Amino acid sequence: MIQDPITRNPAAELWPAPTAQSPVQATLTVPGSKSLTNRYLVLAALSDGPSRLRAPLHSRDSALMIAALRRLGAQIEEAGGEGAFGPDLLVTPIEAGKPVAATSVDCGLAGTVMRFVPPLAALVPGTVRFDGDPHARNRPMGPVLEALSALGVRLSDDGGSAPTALPFTVHGAGSLRGGYLALDASASSQFVSALLLAAPRFAEGLHLEHIGKPVPSLEHIAMTVRVLREAGVVVDDSVPSHWIVSPGPIRAFDVQVEQDLSNAGPFLAAALVSHGTVRIPGWPEGTSQVGDSWRQILQQFGAEVTLQDGVLSVTGGPQIRGVELADTSELAPTVAALCALAEGPSRLSGIAHLRGHETDRLAALAAEINGLGGDVEETADGLLIRPRPLRAGVFHSYADHRMATAGAILGLAVPGILVEDIATTAKTMPEFPQLWHRMLEH
């Protein structure tokens, strides 16, 4: 597991986080889901005809995915249907067998790009070098590279040896046989998703088995299986830790992208912190997004939560209750911010793999909340967060969008919090500062 030193950006601006002067009363929607947008883009690039994404996310992570797929030969254009958060996307797939000139892919800090795109590069004849932001080189990548290598793909690092992390080069032969493959996905569910998304295009499909400690963020693998099935791919996930993808075409599609329920989290949290009400219309029914679990999580914190006619309504109680929660996946930084404002102690477990996210999130949350006077202790697989009054100060973001939004949540209750590098929210929600201020205007 990655234990890299925490890095800070001294040049970034300090954003005065607004305090909630009164209970928030807001109705709002948020931009499209990162996880769905980037999965649909990958599938569209591999599909059997042109596809359309309606109301997709437009952010740094989706822009990086679009640029990567274009490098592999997909054509992606913006098209009418201008929604509240930007235009639709039209995708013409990569032409099977068409070589690409030696090229490069910038992964930024996007896990979906660095994990999902290399298997596609293996399916394209050509040489593709992958790199990203400085911290991206620390994010776990090994199992995906080992898996590709086991499938017969030639890979090299800049010195020509077998790579274990970014930067690396995929020497695509244009086709993959597939078959049985074992991998350890305990550091990231994205290792599994990466191989499943490309697997219908392997000559024999793929039987993938996870061997190791439990896989985190299982909801994200379920999302992958679901989008594959929606595109006509046969996937058998009936045996835990096994996924069998049959070879076959990926049907082109026209899809409405759901709003990002994980990114809805900080806004819903504002209802608890300010003892107000936040409503989100268009809450998708029967969604595969992990953020749907806000409905249960926020109730445990003491909120009243209703979902009626597609409108999610969250009303904060008189106090925020402490919680015990396991594997909250990408929701954890928002959850931790609420815990720091709770009346009782909280324990978050099953999130050791957050040490390999945009930053070491366990270390970063402990350092920043404690830096404001809080009481957070790291455990082997999570955080213990005890109530203690917080004070004004700088909350560092570590280039992590969810750290920045965690700082904004604390700022609602604690005057004088300065969030360093709020612009890093552009990774998945460039509109965050504007939407946050708008939420507080009433």
Ligand SMILES: O=C(O)C1=C[C@@H](OP(=O)(O)O)[C@@H](O)[C@H](O)C1
């Ligand atoms: O597949 C995806 O879209 C994601 C999977 C999860 O990754 P991990 O399994 O590494 O937590 C999640 O945290 C990330 O934000 C998005």
Ligand SMILES: C=C(OP(=O)(O)O)C(=O)O
């Ligand atoms: C872990 C996250 O992102 P990524 O897709 O880069 O892994 C996240 O958004 O919380």
